Amino acid sequence: MKITIYDVAEKAGVSIATVSKVINNTGNMRDTTRQKVMKVMEELNYFPSVMASALTGKKTQTLGLLVPDISNPFFSEMARTIEDRAHERGLSVIMCSTDEDEEKEKKYLELLRRKQVDGFIIASSFHEKKLLEDIKSAGIPLVMLTQDAGSLGVTSVSVDDFTGGYEATSHLLSLGHQNIVIITEQRLSSKMRLYGFREAYETYGYNYDESMVYQTVASIENGKTCLEEILKRSDQPTAVFACNDLIAIGVIQGAREQGIRIPQDLSIVGFDNTILATTTVPSLTTVAQPVNEMGKKVVDVIVSNINKEEENAERILFKPKLIVRDTSARLTSK
Amino acid sequence: MKITIYDVAEKAGVSIATVSKVINNTGNMRDTTRQKVMKVMEELNYFPSVMASALTGKKTQTLGLLVPDISNPFFSEMARTIEDRAHERGLSVIMCSTDEDEEKEKKYLELLRRKQVDGFIIASSFHEKKLLEDIKSAGIPLVMLTQDAGSLGVTSVSVDDFTGGYEATSHLLSLGHQNIVIITEQRLSSKMRLYGFREAYETYGYNYDESMVYQTVASIENGKTCLEEILKRSDQPTAVFACNDLIAIGVIQGAREQGIRIPQDLSIVGFDNTILATTTVPSLTTVAQPVNEMGKKVVDVIVSNINKEEENAERILFKPKLIVRDTSARLTSK
DNA sequence: ACGATTTAGTTAAGCGCTTTCTTAATTTGC
DNA sequence: GCAAATTAAGAAAGCGCTTAACTAAATCGT
Numbered sequence: 001m002k003i004t005i006y007d008v009a010e011k012a013g014v015s016i017a018t019v020s021k022v023i024n025n026t027g028n029m030r031d032t033t034r035q036k037v038m039k040v041m042e043e044l045n046y047f048p049s050v051m052a053s054a055l056t057g058k059k060t061q062t063l064g065l066l067v068p069d070i071s072n073p074f075f076s077e078m079a080r081t082i083e084d085r086a087h088e089r090g091l092s093v094i095m096c097s098t099d100e101d102e103e104k105e106k107k108y109l110e111l112l113r114r115k116q117v118d119g120f121i122i123a124s125s126f127h128e129k130k131l132l133e134d135i136k137s138a139g140i141p142l143v144m145l146t147q148d149a150g151s152l153g154v155t156s157v158s159v160d161d162f163t164g165g166y167e168a169t170s171h172l173l174s175l176g177h178q179n180i181v182i183i184t185e186q187r188l189s190s191k192m193r194l195y196g197f198r199e200a201y202e203t204y205g206y207n208y209d210e211s212m213v214y215q216t217v218a219s220i221e222n223g224k225t226c227l228e229e230i231l232k233r234s235d236q237p238t239a240v241f242a243c244n245d246l247i248a249i250g251v252i253q254g255a256r257e258q259g260i261r262i263p264q265d266l267s268i269v270g271f272d273n274t275i276l277a278t279t280t281v282p283s284l285t286t287v288a289q290p291v292n293e294m295g296k297k298v299v300d301v302i303v304s305n306i307n308k309e310e311e312n313a314e315r316i317l318f319k320p321k322l323i324v325r326d327t328s329a330r331l332t333s334k
Numbered sequence: 335m336k337i338t339i340y341d342v343a344e345k346a347g348v349s350i351a352t353v354s355k356v357i358n359n360t361g362n363m364r365d366t367t368r369q370k371v372m373k374v375m376e377e378l379n380y381f382p383s384v385m386a387s388a389l390t391g392k393k394t395q396t397l398g399l400l401v402p403d404i405s406n407p408f409f410s411e412m413a414r415t416i417e418d419r420a421h422e423r424g425l426s427v428i429m430c431s432t433d434e435d436e437e438k439e440k441k442y443l444e445l446l447r448r449k450q451v452d453g454f455i456i457a458s459s460f461h462e463k464k465l466l467e468d469i470k471s472a473g474i475p476l477v478m479l480t481q482d483a484g485s486l487g488v489t490s491v492s493v494d495d496f497t498g499g500y501e502a503t504s505h506l507l508s509l510g511h512q513n514i515v516i517i518t519e520q521r522l523s524s525k526m527r528l529y530g531f532r533e534a535y536e537t538y539g540y541n542y543d544e545s546m547v548y549q550t551v552a553s554i555e556n557g558k559t560c561l562e563e564i565l566k567r568s569d570q571p572t573a574v575f576a577c578n579d580l581i582a583i584g585v586i587q588g589a590r591e592q593g594i595r596i597p598q599d600l601s602i603v604g605f606d607n608t609i610l611a612t613t614t615v616p617s618l619t620t621v622a623q624p625v626n627e628m629g630k631k632v633v634d635v636i637v638s639n640i641n642k643e644e645e646n647a648e649r650i651l652f653k654p655k656l657i658v659r660d661t662s663a664r665l666t667s668k
Numbered sequence: 669a670c671g672a673t674t675t676a677g678t679t680a681a682g683c684g685c686t687t688t689c690t691t692a693a694t695t696t697g698c
Numbered sequence: 699g700c701a702a703a704t705t706a707a708g709a710a711a712g713c714g715c716t717t718a719a720c721t722a723a724a725t726c727g728t
Contacts, residue, residue, distance in 0.1 A: 001471075004684055015708045020686060027687095028705055045468075047448045051394065055713045056386045062428070062449070070417065073609070076410035083431055092445060094396070094426050097417055111426060114381045115396070134379075138336075188585070205536070249613050269698035275407070279583050281615030286496065338714055349678050354716060360715095362675055389683045392723035675724070693705065696704085 003046045009333065012040040023048050038086040050145030054116060058233060060271060063093045063302065066105070066124040070097045070188075072246060074291075075123065078145075081295025082121065089303050091118065098124040100187070100217070112142070119302040121145050125187040141305035145298045147188045153313040155305070157298040160291040161189045165196025168241050168269045168287050171206045171322055176331035177239040177267060179322035181213045183226050183247050190243045193271065197241060212237075216247065223250015223256075238331050245274045250285055252327065263329035273323055282326030286328040290318050337380045346374040353441040357382050371616065388450060397427045397636065398446035400439070400458040402521075404431045405554060406580060407608040407626075409457065412479070413516045415629025423637050425452065432458040434521070434551070440465060447474070453636040455479050459521040475639035479632045482524045486649040489639070491632040495523045498654030499530025502575050502603045502621050505656055510665035511573040511601060517548045517560050517581050524577045527605065531575060546571075550581065557584015558591075565592065572665050573601035579608045582618055586661065597663035607657055616660030624652050 005023075006034040009016040014037060022026040022037045040046075054060040063086055079095060079167045086093050094117065096108040098145060105124060109131050111122065119141035124126040126132055132152055135142050144156035172180050182197050184190040194213065214229060223242060227250070230237065242248035248270030252262060260266050262282055270277060273288035343350040348371060355361040356371045374380075388394040401409040413429060420427050428451065430442040439458060443465050446454065453475035460466055466486055468477050476488035504645055506514050516531050518524040528547065535542045541646075548563060550556040557576060559586070564571065576582035582604030586596060594600050596616055604611060607622035631650060 002684095006684080017687080017708055017710095018706085020691045021707090024686080029706090030706065033706080047444060049389075049684055050449045051385050051388045052713090053686070053717090055383075055389055055684080057713070058686075060385065060449075069414065070404070071407075071411045071414035073407060073410070073611075075407075076407070076413075077405045079410075079429075080403065080405035080431060083429065087430075087442075092428050092430070092449065094428050095413075095417065096421075096426070097414060108421075110381065115384045115394075115426065125673075220609075253613070275405075275554075276610070276613050277612045279587075279610050340714080350715075351679080351717080352677060355677090358716080361677085364676065367676080383714055386683090386714070389685090389714080391683070391718045392716075409701095669728100673724100673726070675722100677720105677722080679718105679720075681718090683715085686711105686712105688709105688711085689706090690709075693704100693706070696702080697713100698700100 003044045005046075005048065005237055008037065008040050008044060008046050010304050011044065012037045029233060043166070057201075059118045059306065060116045061091050061301070062115065062117045063091050063119050063121060064108075064115075064117040065093050065121045066098055067097045068100050068109070068124045068210070070095055073276055073291075074246075074272045075275060077291050078123065078295050081292045082299055085299040086122050089299060089301070091303070093121075100125055102127045105109045109135070113138075115190055118306050119143070121298055121302060123147070134304045141302050143302045145294070145296055148192075148315060149313070150188070155313050155316065157294055157301060157316045158189060158318070159294070160317040161192035161320070162196040162199070163225065164287040164289075164322075165193030165241070165243075165291075166200045167196070167320065167322045168193075168271065169197045169200035172239045172241065172267060172269060172328060173200060173206075173325065175239075175267065175328060177237075178206055179235060180235040180239045180241060181212050181214065181230055181233075182241045182243070183216060183251070184243045185216045185247075186215060193243050218246045220246055220250040220253065222309070223247035223252075224248075224254035226249060227251045227254035227258075237266075239269070239328070241269045243271050244271045245270040245276050245284060245286055248286065248327075249276055249280055251283070252280060252282075263327050264332070267285065267328040267331075269328055273321075277323070277325065285325045285328040286323055287322050288321045290321070294318055337378045339380075339382065342371065342378055342380050345378065346371045356398075393452045393640065394450045395425050396449065397425050397633075398449075398451040398454045399427050399429045400428065400442060400454065400456045402431055402432055402434050402552070404429055406576065407610055408580075408606045408623075411625050412457065412610060412629050415626045416633055419630045419633040423633060425633075425637070427455075434459055436461045443469070447472075452640050453477070455632055455636060457481070459523075475636050477632055477636045477639070479521055479628070480572050481521060482526075482649060483647070484522070489635050489647050489650065491628055491635060492523060492648045492656045493628070493650070494651040495526035496530040498531070498605060498621040498623075498656075499527030499533045499577075500573075500603065501530075501654065501656045502527075503531045504538075505535035505578050505619070505658065505662060506573045506575065506601060506603060507534060507540075509573075509601065509662060511571075512540055512571060512665075513571045514573045514575060515546050515548065515564055515567075515571040517550060517553055517557070517574060517576045517585070519577055519581075520549060552578050552580045554584040554587065557581035557586075558588035558589070559584075561585045561588035561592075571600075573603070573662070575603045577605050579604040579606045579610050579618060579620055581609055581618065582661075583614055586614060586616075586618070589627045597661050598666070601662040603666075604661055608637045609653075611657070611659065619659045619662040620654045620657055622657050623653075628652055 270286035277284035604620035611618035
């Protein structure tokens with residue numbers, strides 16, 4: 001049925017040990033022997049079983065990637081760069097969407113451990129820190145993506161969210177907006193953006209207060225709902241900083257439905273610079289994360305962890321970049 | 335180091351066979367014994383190795399999913415429903431983006447076979463039919479998604495592309511458009527949409543000819559480029575049917591840059607009804623595929639193939655649904 | 669109460685590979 | 699030309715699990 005190393009060995013007239021050596025390109029052997037074995041492998045269309053070799057201490061050549069939701073363009077774009085880089089390095093990746101749900105986080109982590117993935121890339125925020133600690137103490141490489149690892153001594157790759165939040169807000173402030181509202185998510189990265197927001201706000205000498213902060217879960221629908229809430233305020237903000245593009249788009253759509261003109265009546269800044277930012281109209285002013293670089297970096301880090309080349313936990317911060325498009329404009333005095 | 339079945343057996347004072355039986359819930363045994371073993375597994379935080387059990391004839395509980403590009407919203411949305419359904423059925427999925435590139439198709443297929451995935455879901459079109467035949471003759475379950483399997487006797491799950499193309503075109507024709515242009519991809523599904531286009535065209539008594547057909551690769555950029563080509567025509571079409579949303583968006587953007595008003599000067603219909611169709615402005619008239627149903631179905635089919643519940647190759651066609659939004663309008667006589 | 673059944677749990681082979689020892693075959697030095 | 703050093707190839711154990719075949723213990727019928 002399935003071709004095994006035994007079939008190859010037999011047909012080539014050598015032992016399975018020899019075949020194994022040519023597969024792994026190890027040990028000494030006559031070149032003619034190597035050629036002969038390779039030829040037979042070719043003829044038999046033989047592929048060594050990753051299962052079997054993983055069982056004998058080798059790696060599974062598989063990475064586990066946990067994201068909140070792969071259908072969110074930010075994460076699917078990120079997943080794509082991760083996938084490509086991983087393949088370059090000889091790894092495949094199993095993706096899991098957690099919806100930031102505690103049950104799923106746990107379930108998928110367990111599942112992936114049973115599958116003996118060589119390492120984890122975690123872009124989903126984590127409720128149960130202990131699960132991550134378990135992984136770490138089990139010696140399985142682990143890198144946080146898009147968020148800091150907190151006290152856990154683990155490398156993280158993310159954008160400088162604080163600065164991103166700061167710049168987005170400064171941009172709005174410099175356009176004359178004084179009454180700005182922010183819509184965050186509960187993830188840590190969002191919190192950092194909020195701190196940046198606050199910092200900018202106060203730097204400009206304005207008073208920051210809690211009532212300017214709205215929290216929701218990333219989706220267009222929720223962005224709309226949030227805007228409705230915001231419109232109930234007695235003081236009407238002239239700008240909103242949404243902590244990701246999806247929410248920003250929701251705000252844009254909600255505004256349109258309400259007959260609020262963008263950017264004349266309301267300026268909006270998003271975060272992530274996903275494909276949506278360019279396809280929406282007016283096109284969205286947003287903070288770009290260098291998705292490609294981040295994706296590459298995160299797999300490089302995990303690969304070197306796997307190979308034990310290094311192990312020093314570090315925070316790798318990429319520079320965000322404000323991309324000014326058409327949803328933000330100078331406040332015109334009424 | 336890693337906890338194995340031996341550790342559990344020893345601590346529970348039974349043989350590994352007994353432990354194996356409680357893991358798999360097979361064989362007879364005293365309830366107290368089962369409890370005892372389970373307790374120990376719990377205490378030791380033991381997870382059976384999928385590797386090892388796969389090696390002994392069991393499944394790997396992993397599916398291979400090949401898509402053209404996971405960062406394309408259509409495929410990421412599809413991937414999400416597949417992932418969810420797969421997890422419900424106890425499977426995880428390894429995703430690979432082929433870019434419809436022959437080399438990658440081959441490489442990933444090979445890779446996934448080495449990893450002994452239990453089955454393949456193939457949403458990427460395939461240049462080298464032989465690769466698929468190999469899989470089939472190796473007895474590995476295989477389902478085509480989003481496209482027909484052609485002569486290969488393999489189940490396929492897709493939308494009725496012909497009808498979708500027909501309806502999109504009829505819609506345009508019924509709005510009075512007579513000079514319509516179509517932008518296709520090279521994939522089979524696109525060809526079927528083209529046939530539907532042609533059928534509708536001729537049903538309305540107009541002459542179809544090859545020059546109305548443009549072909550490209552799915553991306554916004556290419557959609558734009560295509561529009562440029564189209565604008566060079568001596569006869570200006572009043573409508574374009576793009577075989578997927580990405581291209582349609584490109585056309586919209588290109589049109590805007592050229593100062594062409596949509597839908598007054600040019601009507602556009604897309605295909606797929608991705609998130610982009612709702613976020614673009616004007617919102618895109620497009621043909622929706624029931625992504626959720628399709629994703630579920632494709633997993634169910636492959637699971638039943640894996641379990642050998644059935645094996646009859648069939649073509650499963652879902653009904654497309656035209657969603658009329660704001661990029662298509664009645665042709666106003668000039 | 670005793671053999672016949674049924675039930676509970678064990679032994680051991682085997683899945684497809686890697687790897688450490690060994691041994692056999694070559695090559696080298698003088 | 700022969701022992702010493704080097705190189706090529708093989709034997710066998712082991713990775714963590716499943717399962718068929720088997721044995722021991724419990725249950726049953728009469």
